[in-house]
Amino acid sequence: MTITEYFELVFTDYTLRTITLGTAVLGAISGMLGSFAVLRKQSLLGDAISHAALPGIAIAFLITGTKDTNILMLGALVSGLIGTFWIRGIITKTHLKTDTALGLILSLFFGFGMLLLTFIQKQPNANQAGLDKYLFGQAATLVEKDVILMVIVTAICLFILLLFWKEFKILLFDEDYTRTLGFNTRFIDILITFFIVLAIVLGLQTVGVVLMSALLLAPAAAARQWTNKLSVMVTLAAIFGAFSGVFGTAISASQNNLSTGPVVVLVAAVFVLFSFIFSPERGILFRELRFRKNRRDLQLQKTLQFMYGIAKTHENISHPHAIKILNNFQGFTKKTLQELEEKDWIELNGQQWAMTNEGFTAAENLYNQQVPNV
Amino acid sequence: MEKIAVQIDDLTVAYNYKPVLWDIDLTIPEGVLMAIVGPNGAGKSTLIKAILGIIKPIAGSVTIYGKAYTDQRKLVAYVPQKGSVDWDFPTTALDVVMMGTYGQLGWIRRPGQKEKKASLEALEKVGMLSFKNRQISQLSGGQQQRVFLARALVQNASIYFMDEPFQGVDATTEIAIINILKELRKAGKTVIVVHHDLQTVPEYFDWVTFLNVKKIATGPVKQIFNDDNLTKTYGINYKVAVNK
Numbered sequence: 001m002t003i004t005e006y007f008e009l010v011f012t013d014y015t016l017r018t019i020t021l022g023t024a025v026l027g028a029i030s031g032m033l034g035s036f037a038v039l040r041k042q043s044l045l046g047d048a049i050s051h052a053a054l055p056g057i058a059i060a061f062l063i064t065g066t067k068d069t070n071i072l073m074l075g076a077l078v079s080g081l082i083g084t085f086w087i088r089g090i091i092t093k094t095h096l097k098t099d100t101a102l103g104l105i106l107s108l109f110f111g112f113g114m115l116l117l118t119f120i121q122k123q124p125n126a127n128q129a130g131l132d133k134y135l136f137g138q139a140a141t142l143v144e145k146d147v148i149l150m151v152i153v154t155a156i157c158l159f160i161l162l163l164f165w166k167e168f169k170i171l172l173f174d175e176d177y178t179r180t181l182g183f184n185t186r187f188i189d190i191l192i193t194f195f196i197v198l199a200i201v202l203g204l205q206t207v208g209v210v211l212m213s214a215l216l217l218a219p220a221a222a223a224r225q226w227t228n229k230l231s232v233m234v235t236l237a238a239i240f241g242a243f244s245g246v247f248g249t250a251i252s253a254s255q256n257n258l259s260t261g262p263v264v265v266l267v268a269a270v271f272v273l274f275s276f277i278f279s280p281e282r283g284i285l286f287r288e289l290r291f292r293k294n295r296r297d298l299q300l301q302k303t304l305q306f307m308y309g310i311a312k313t314h315e316n317i318s319h320p321h322a323i324k325i326l327n328n329f330q331g332f333t334k335k336t337l338q339e340l341e342e343k344d345w346i347e348l349n350g351q352q353w354a355m356t357n358e359g360f361t362a363a364e365n366l367y368n369q370q371v372p373n374v
Numbered sequence: 375m376e377k378i379a380v381q382i383d384d385l386t387v388a389y390n391y392k393p394v395l396w397d398i399d400l401t402i403p404e405g406v407l408m409a410i411v412g413p414n415g416a417g418k419s420t421l422i423k424a425i426l427g428i429i430k431p432i433a434g435s436v437t438i439y440g441k442a443y444t445d446q447r448k449l450v451a452y453v454p455q456k457g458s459v460d461w462d463f464p465t466t467a468l469d470v471v472m473m474g475t476y477g478q479l480g481w482i483r484r485p486g487q488k489e490k491k492a493s494l495e496a497l498e499k500v501g502m503l504s505f506k507n508r509q510i511s512q513l514s515g516g517q518q519q520r521v522f523l524a525r526a527l528v529q530n531a532s533i534y535f536m537d538e539p540f541q542g543v544d545a546t547t548e549i550a551i552i553n554i555l556k557e558l559r560k561a562g563k564t565v566i567v568v569h570h571d572l573q574t575v576p577e578y579f580d581w582v583t584f585l586n587v588k589k590i591a592t593g594p595v596k597q598i599f600n601d602d603n604l605t606k607t608y609g610i611n612y613k614v615a616v617n618k
Contacts, residue, residue, distance in 0.1 A: 039463065095390070166484055170473050174459045177525075180426045180452045181477030182444075228464045228509040 006250045015140075016253060022142040022150060023245030023264055026203050029154040030212075031219030031241025032161065033199045035234045036192050038220040039172045044099065045087070045193075047213035048106040050200045052083025054113025054209050057134050058120060067130065069146055069205055076134075076201045083109050084193055110209070137208030139249065139260030150202055157195050161234075168192060169230055207261040218268035219244060225279035244268035301366055303336045304345060308363035311355040320352040377404040377439070379533050379564040380425065385434030387417070387424050394420045396588045398434070402566065404532075406581035407559040409569040409595075413608055416586040418568040419455065422535045426452055438533065447477060451531035453522050455538050461511045467521045468506040471496055474528035489528075496524040501550060516547035523551060533564045540571065552578050575599055 001009070010016050037046055053076035060075025061067065083105050090101035117131055133141065161168065170178045171188045179185045196216070203212045223236035248264030277285050306326065311317045323337070337353065340346045345359030355363075380402040387395040395417040402408060410418045423429040425436050427443050438446040451474070474496070475489040485493075497503045500520040505513060513521065519539055526534055534555075540548050555565050555578070569575065575582055575595060582599050584590035584607040591603045 039460075041460070163482060166476060166479075167481065169465070170476055173463050173465065173470070173473070174454065176423070176428045176458065177452060177454055177473070178476075179428055180447070180450070182447045183476070183481070224464065228466070228511075230464045233464050 001254045003250055003254045006254045010250075016249075018144055018147055019139050019142050019253075019260070020246055020249045022147040023139055023206055023249045023260065024242040025147065025150045025154055025245070026199075026206055027215065027219065027241030027243070027245035027264065027268070028238040029150070029157055029199045029241075030203060030215045031223070031237035031239070032157070032234055033192075033196045034216035034218075034220035034241070035223065035230075035237045036168065036172060037196055037216060038224065039230075040192075043217050044102045044213075045084070046196065046200060046216040048087060048102040048109075049080045049084055049197050050204065050209050050212040051106045051113070052109035053077070053080040053201055053204060054134065055079050055109055055116055056082075056113075057204070058113055058116035058131065061120060061131060062116070069141075070149070072134075073201050073204070076204055077197065079109065080197045080201055081194070084197055113209075133208075134204050135208050135210055136259065137204065137206045137211065137261035139206045139252070139264075142206060146205065153198055153202060157198070160191065160195065164188065164191065165231075172230075207264060211261055211265045214265045215241065215244070215268060218265070218272050222268075222271040222275040225275035225282045228281075240268070240271045244271060299333075300336050300339055304340060304359065304363045305366060307340075307346065307353070307355055308360065308366075311360060317360050318347075318354045318356065320349060320354040323348075323351050323353055326353075378402070379404040379406075379439060380566070381437045381440070382425065383435050385421075385424060385431050385436065387420055387429060387431045393587060395424065395431075398585075398589050400583065400589055400592055402564060402581075404564050405559060405562050407555055407565045407567070407579050408581035408583060409567050409575050409579040410583045410585055411569055411572060411575065411607065412585035412590075416607075418585055419537050421585065422452075422537055422566070422568060426450065426535060448529075449532040451526040451529035451534045453526045453534070453536040453539055456515065456519050456522060456541060458537075461513070461518060463510065465510060466506065467502060467508050467510055467513065467517075468493055468497065470510060470521050471524045471528055474525040477529060492528050492530075493524070496528040497521075499527060500524045500554065516543040519543050519547060519551070523554065527554070531563070534558060534566065536565070536567045538568050538570060540569070572604070 006016070010020050034046070037043055056075035056077065056079025057072045058075075059079070060072050063075075064071050087098075087101045087105050090096055090104065091098055096104075120131060121129075167178075167183060167188050170181075170183070171185055171192075175185055175189075178188075200212050200216065203215055207215050219237040219240035220233070222240050223233045226236055227233050244264050244267040248267040249260055251267065252258040252260040252263040275283070277283055280286050303326070307321075310321055310325070311319070326337075337346070337348060340359070341348050343359075343362075344356055345362055347354045347356060378401055380400070382398055382400040382402075385395055385398040385400075386393060394415075398421065410421065412418050420429060424431045425443065436443055438449060443450070468490075471493040472485050472489060475485050475492060479485060479489070494503065494506065497506055500523050502517060502520050502524060505517060505521075510518065510521065519541075523536075523539065526536070536555075539551055543551070555567070558565050559580075567579070569579070576599055579595055581593070582595045583592040584598075584603050586607045586609075590607045591598045
């Protein structure tokens, strides 16, 4: 199947449609909530939570014996939340720093989860196969009811986001201040964290424990590059996430045996790369271009300044001088002379140059940066 | 006798068993412009944070006009240290000032025209109106400090707590800020400022508290801002030229 065939099929084929919709919705909710994680400088929290969810999946299976996704996800949710509260507990109750707490819980829970998975695999029970798909995710197992659940959670999340928008924003920016205004910052904080955990758990089936945090962070990191407005950033992140889901599914469906989760994450990474390079204000490319332009302008100004120094000593400022005398000066090139002439700051005549009145005034005011106060 | 704006009794705060503030009793009368001075680690910021309920004290009580802080929030505005937030946050100067109205609005209600108008007025007062749509990371340190001040002004409080508002600002901004503080005092407000520059204390403030874990002294600058108290607070034989 080629990509174009995929896009023709996506509207008719039930399985493809379900998977595409699922990854798109997942990308959207991850992007949205990922923005908050990134702005709270809790990027690694997502990684810790997703890893912390693994033992929950295994325990849910051991208790119930079913592989019903909803039950396994419930287990993941519980253990993800426990992991999160332990992390917060370690940070507030001990001297350990955030990164240590995250690393500790991540590896501890993940190790325990892996232990349980291998234990389950040794069981003489035919039902046990396939739990390891939660490690890297398997989008192909998405069915309609999974997608419906994702849509419902996303809708609730969106509603809460709009309802508490003002509170989320101020908490993200200045937590102490928020508290002095009388808001219960703990409640807002727990609300945000709960939805982040929820989004991560939703993504485990599709993207898996190991890669889920990338889907949370990549769209948000990409979106931050394009805007200085929180609402735009969250919207963009949701769009980037959704597109990563759709394109990722398209690519993996059109190439045999490419597993969807990693492809979705890679597409999201392409969004990040593109944004880092090409975003107009923060991107590397335009920053470099601006830097070069500044350097060129500075060179021009230096040359003009030098000429000004010469012209100043003459009664007639437009008295012509030989271009040769500029050769001692480093900033000068043929090109700068031409540019200066284009600006009407100097006149060129054979091997001579002469300053114009405009050029003289421009040079005079070049570094007179009289910034009006207040 | 004048009204008491802030009354602190037996306030003790500790981080990890080490006391940062020890048994502070402090009465701040209404309408003063007060500096809190003391060396690094003296607990100046902590004192403000404990008054505002950001940090939980292990003992003691704080009242604002005779009632608990939680009942009097709307009378109090806070200017945190500029460095306490990430200025790369995607938002504009006006947006930050609008946050000052959130407390009055309460949960869920969004700011409207009235709040926007008040925020624009506050921006104008600190001379930042032309920067209203500027992304906050593109503001200079002094401008950021002014935005924080405007955010507190828009709260229209009776008592203002400011944590080092003069830190890292140029002379122009410092004068602009102190003029606003003096205006606040003229309007009968109480202003409490964590301050570092001892030289400017007599010029800027009319009330001062010396703090170094314990309260050393508090009172009118004219009476208690002297070498004796400075030496007790800073531990070295501090000589400062005070215009008496």
